[in-house]
Amino acid sequence: MNSIHTPKPLPSSRMVALHRPLLLVLAGLSLALSAGCHKKTSGIDPSSLGPSANTAPAPTASLTADPVAIDLGQTVVLNWRTTNTTVVTIDGIGQVNANGTQSVSPSNSTNFHLVAKGDGGAVEANVRVTVRVPERAPASTGTVLSSGDQSLVGDQAFKAAVQDVFFDYDSDDLRPDGQQAVVQAAAFLVQHPNIRVLIGGYADERGSAEYNLALGENRANAAKTGLINAGVAPGRIRLISYGKEKQFCTEADETCYQENRRAQFTIDK
Amino acid sequence: MPHTRLLRKLLPGLLLLIGFTHSQAQDTIPLELSGRATNGTRIAVANFKPGAAAPAPLRQVFDTTLYNDLTNAGIFDLVSKSLAPQVTPGSPAEINLPQWSASPVLASMVAFGSLNVSGNRLAVNGYLDDVKNTQFPQVLAKQYNEDASVESAREIAHRFADEIIFRLGGTPGIAETKIYYVHGGGGTKEIWAMDYDGANQHQITHLNTISLSPRVSPDNSRVAFTSLGANGFKIRMFSLLLGRMVSFPEGAGTNESAAWTPNGRQIAYSAAPNGDSDIFIADTSGSAAHRVTSFKGPDMSPVFNPRTGSQIAWISGRTGLPQLYIMESDGSNVQRLTDSGYATSPSWSPNGQFLAFAWNRKYGPGAPGGQDIYVMEIASKRWIQLTHDLGPCDFPSWSPDGRHLVFANSPNGRFGDSKIWTMLADGTERKALTGNGSDMPNWSWK
Incomplete structure (x- = not known):
């Protein structure tokens, strides 16, 4: 799993506002260069673009994969951005949100094909994921991840694939490492659709018990939002904030504080 | 423009900060905040005359409780027991008033009476005499009759003390009030209750989980609290009349920190149905819930x-x-x-004028400063700091007479070392009410 790259965090809304003219241009360019300029267009909020002279503007779409080449059993994050669309579908996945990410673990090299339809027409985007299949596939992680036998997935496999999300002091913002953990967790959950997940929100021991209970809820919710954006159905996710009532460790130092400022995934049995 | 406005708001606080001594700072806040009356009525308390069958422990509890209640009220100048005449007048006929007005006693008032046990009943006659009114000295005469027990002796002493405090102080006493709090260890926290003076500590809930934030209803009939169940922390209700849990519906997400309206008909609480908490108000059966705040970020x-x-x-x-x-x-x-800084745990004073809360004015990783108890006058936003250098203090709660505050303090900020303390509302007369593992006190409304 170590070849998964962290998707770049979305630019803040302030940056979007500052670069709106530039992004407008880039959005137009993306019509022609659908897959090529995804990184620059990612983060466009369609509603920030303002009204267009055309009553039915042409849709735009981009689709990327990160990484574009994997070994069998590893996971790829698909990331797509569309504008002016009403229906977006990806072959093999089905209808999806206008913008989103999803982790997939194809068993062969695959062309992912996105079709975005809007009032102004339809547009396509493609990305190819190369899967390096060894001559004799190891029966270890690849089997677990691609197997359809979810009922046998134990806590151990879950824990190996799904890591805690850690937060900064007094913050519920997902850091880059938290984004990665969420994407990784989502990949596992997409692979194992029968698993329901419980996200526990935790805080370090400093500050008020009542405030930390609310902050823990925000942290768990940040992880939940990340999972949903990565394609996990909301109905599979349950939140419980434990605030500072269940300390993972008790040393009064930053290492321990950091251990406690987390959202933790467990199988919701 | 915003800066000047902010500065204007800050200025009174800054002035308090800059070199004003504690007593000078008090002058800028109205008198109600000062817990101790400097020239309170001088009052003496005689040990009550025991009947032949009155057991010693019962007498001692009664005499000690009555004396301490009048001391704790903060409005009297109490004659120390060593200065008082070593007599036990059991009735108005037996008291020699000049003995109590003479030096060194110099009392204006004297409380006295008798205490008898017959069968299983404890009978107490309590009197309060105005020493200087030799013609009609009697101010109060009260009779009490309860099951004979140490608990009854303590309760009768509280009731008689409250009569005296109400008669001489003009506001109801607090000697019969209770403090609800969290007590625990070994991974569980239960709701407990005790008398206002720390006596009679006893467990209320037996849920074997983590229960927090007890808030007693204005009529003392129920305690709302926050408790961890299978679906997270939710508001729960314990009936003090029935002595058991009563049902309360579970809202979505974390539900915590309930607060009663003074008429007891509604509660406000924090709920996070969509992952972000806001303040809600519902009736006390949990129905008719509606959101009051809607802003991203914790509200509780x-x-x-x-x-x-x-x-x-x-x-x-x-x-x-x-x-x-x-x-x-x-x-x-x-x-x-x-x-x-970092402000938490408000408690609104009974007269509506002040908020007590916990505040770390220089909060942050590595920043100096501690979390202390503050009182702010709402109209002026002026504040004073009541605790200093004790380690983190939290959860202040006003007594119903507005003269006292109870709060939790832990030298290292941890629950296991947290005790509940009481103090007068000016920060003086601080004393511990509980041992370790006690937190989140809530003073009853009456």
């Missing part, structure tokens, strides 16, 4: 203005670190009261 720890019932003070993290706010109970007219 509401408390109603006990005088009007129409305003709420609460804590919000909408701008980052938690700050103290007030609003109308319909969510309008939001005002932020603290300008910096």
Whole structure:
């Protein structure tokens, strides 16, 4: 799993506002260069673009994969951005949100094909994921991840694939490492659709018990939002904030504080 | 422009900070805040005359409790027991008033009476005489009759003390009030109760989980609290009349920190149905819930203005670190009261004038400063600091007479070393009520 790259965090809304003219241009360019300029267009909020002279503007779409080449059993994050669309579908996945990410673990090299339809027409985007299949596939992680036998997935496999999300002091913002953990967790959950997940929100021991209970809820919710954006159905996710009532460790130092400022995934049995 | 406005708000606080001594700072806050009356009525308390069958432990509990209640009231100049005449007048016929007005006693009032046990009943006659009114000295005469037990002796002493305090002080005493709190260890926390003076500590809930934030109803019939169940922390209700849990519906998400309206008909609480907490108000059966705040960031720890019932003070993290706010109970007219730091756990004074809260004015990793108890006058936003250098203090709660505060303090900030303390509302006369593992006190309304 170590070849998964962290998707770049979305630019803040302030940056979007500052670069709106530039992004407008880039959005137009993306019509022609659908897959090529995804990184620059990612983060466009369609509603920030303002009204267009055309009553039915042409849709735009981009689709990327990160990484574009994997070994069998590893996971790829698909990331797509569309504008002016009403229906977006990806072959093999089905209808999806206008913008989103999803982790997939194809068993062969695959062309992912996105079709975005809007009032102004339809547009396509493609990305190819190369899967390096060894001559004799190891029966270890690849089997677990691609197997359809979810009922046998134990806590151990879950824990190996799904890591805690850690937060900064007094913050519920997902850091880059938290984004990665969420994407990784989502990949596992997409692979194992029968698993329901419980996200526990935790805080370090400093500050008020009542405030930390609310902050823990925000942290768990940040992880939940990340999972949903990565394609996990909301109905599979349950939140419980434990605030500072269940300390993972008790040393009064930053290492321990950091251990406690987390959202933790467990199988919701 | 915003800067000058902010400065104007800050200025009184800064002035308090800059070199004003504690007593000078008090002068800038109205008198109600000073817990101790400097020239209170001088009152003597005679040991009550025991009947032949009155057991010694019962007598000692009664005499000690009565004396301590009058001391704790903070409005009397009590004659120390060593100065008082070593006599036990059991009735008005047996008291020699000049003995109590003469030097060195110099009492203006004297409380005395008798205590008898016959069968299983404890009978107490209590009197209060105005020493200087030799013609009609009697101010109070009270009779009590209860099951003979140490608990009854203590309760009767509280009731008689409250009569004296009400008669001489003009406001109801607090000797019969209770403090609800969290006590635990070994991974569980239960709701406990004790008398206002720390006596009679006893467990209320037996849920074997983590229960927090007890808030007793204004009529002492129920305790609302926050408890961890299979679906997270939710508001739960314990009936003090029935002695058991009563049902209360579970809201979505974390539900915590309930607060009663002064008429006891509604509760405000924090709920996070969509992952972000806001203040809600529901009736006390949990129905008719409606949202009062809607802003990203944690909102919790509401408390109603006990005088009007129409305003709420609460804590919000909408701008980052938690700050103290007030609003109308319909969510309008939001005002932020603290300008910096980390503020938590408001308690609204019974007269509606002040908020007590915990505040770390220089909060942050590695920053100096501690979390202490503060009182702010709402109209002027001026504040004074009541605790100093004790380690983190939290959860102040006003006594119903507005003269006392109870709070939790832990030298290292941890629950296991946290005790509950009481003090007068000016920060003096601080003393511990509990041992370790006690937190989140809530003083009853009456």
